[in-house]
Every structure is written in C-alpha cells, then in structure tokens.
Amino acid sequence: MRIQGLTSRARRQKVKRWSKALAGLVLFFTTMAMPLAQANTLVATSPIAGSTLKAGPSAITITTEFPLIEEGNEIIVTDPNGKRVDTGILTVLGTDAVAEMKPLETSGVYKVSYLLLSDFDLPLEGSYTFTYSAIVLSTPSASAAPQPTASSTAEPVGSNFGTNLFVIFLLGLSILVLVGMGAYARKIFKEK
Secondary structure, eight states, rough: OOTEEEEHHEEEEEEEEHHHHHHHHHHHHHHHHHHHHTTTOOEEEEEETOOOOOOSEEEEEEEESOOOOSSEEEEEEEEEOOBOOOEEEEEEEEEEEEEEEEOOSSSSEEEEEEEEOSSSSEEEEEEEEEEEOOOOOOOOEEEEEOOOOOOOOOOOSOOHHHHHHHHHHHHHHHHHHHHHHHHHHHHHHHHH
C-alpha cells in the first residue's frame, strides 16, 4: 500500500528514526538535569532568618541537606555598621556549619553571609538577616508610650538555580512535545 510515495515499511522506519531521536533528546535533558537535582540546599539556620533576639548568640549555625566538606566554607556575620562580629572560627560537623561569635554590642539588623561547599558541583551561597535588640534598663516615665515599629519580612533563603533550570528544562520539553504533536497531526491530515 502506497500513500504519498512512501510504503508502509518506509513510514515505519521514518517513525522509528523520529522515536529514537526523541528518546535521545529526553535522555540528554534528563542526564543534564540530574546534577541539579542533587544540589545542596539550606535546611535550617540558628538564629532563624528574620528573627529578633534579646540575647546575642554565641554561634551561628547553618544546616544543609548534604554533608559539607571540611575546608573552603565561609560564614561572615556583620553588625549594622558593617563591622565583622564573628571570630572567624568555623567548624563543620556533617551537615552543620557553626561560626563562633563575639559578644554583640550594637542593637540593629545583623547580616549573615555564607558560602558552603559540599561534594557536589555547586556551592551554596546566600545571606540572611536577624535583629538583635539589646536590653536597655531604664526607669519608665509617665509620658513614655510605646511606639509601633515597622518590621521587615524575612526573605526566603536558598539556591533557586536548580529550580530555575528545571523549569526551563520542562518548558523546552513541552515545546518539543508540541512540535512533535503538530508534525504528527499534519501527517494524519495529509494521509486523509
């Protein structure tokens, strides 16, 4: 049986080639996305991002999903004036990175910047803030009324690179499926 110059055997071979090409593309994109699925992510912080503390912490702890390597990691804590308030001593305990702190003296927003390395390719880099409110002992006066203060919301922390690449992969895959379905529909309508 001949339709538009192709035998049924030739059509089967053509479909088989397109199927192999599509399977190859799916395999390629899947293997490209695998390392990103294993990228390290932030699990917890202490003090919690966006929190307000009445007492200064003795250490900053950042917990990740995968174990960290011993060397090359960095946690820097700065006060509201930009002065570094961590001691520079960083201890790695499996998935935890612990930075020792100097005693906090100034009230305000403190910034924690981190660069953490695991056995995976991508470093986990980011920052978050917490507020330290030093306790001030004073005698209350009759005219002193509490004033409302504006608070800032904590921004989510973590690496969004893997998520972005996964979404782009899905978009590319959906375009390939759309083109493939369009070609198949065109073929069906030409046969009729």
